[in-house]
Amino acid sequence: MTSKSIATATLPFLLALGTGFVSAQPAKPEAPPQFTNVAEEKRFHALVSELRCVMCQNQSLADSNAQIARDLRNEVLELMRQGKSDAQIKDFLVARYGEFVLYRPQVxxxxxxxxxxxxxxxxxxxxxxxxxxxxxxxxxxxxxxxxxxx
CATH class of the missing domain: 1.20.5 (Single alpha-helices involved in coiled-coils or other helix-helix interfaces)
Known part of the structure; x- marks a missing residue:
């Protein structure tokens, strides 16, 4: 294969990549979390609605679609399943991200x-x-x- 034929073959791919038709990493839709009971689901939703997405800044963890919000939602659920209280979970996130993560900071x-x-x-x-x-x-x-x- 000549360099001219290689350039001709890769040109459409590079153009598609540059215009956004081809993505290097396709976005994976987040699977909804599986809750063990209704009480766990209610507690989870109440907790993530009180916590702010550290990337979006004006959205709660419940409302944000950012990858870090997805990770934090999974982490909150994992901490809940480890038996941590809501206060302990908030303290953990404040220690990691600062007071900004709380919609209602401490007085x-x-x-x-x-x-x-x-x-x-x-x-x-x-x-x-x-x-x-x-x-x-x-x-x-x-x-x-x-x-x-x-």
């Missing part, structure tokens, strides 16, 4: 701003609005008193 000194910051901003906004309303009403009252003639 600690380093998360106070996260928990109480919105209320402080709302409270400060209320004080500012109340001050502006008071100032305008006092200016309007003073102006009306000066213009009135009895």
């Amino acid at each position: 600690e000194s380093k998360t106070w701003l996260l928990w109480f910051g919105p209320a402080l901003v709302l409270l400060a906004g209320g004080f500012i609005v109340a001050g502006l309303v008071r100032r305008r009403s006092s200016i309007a009252t003073t102006t009306n008193d000066d213009e009135q003639e009895w």
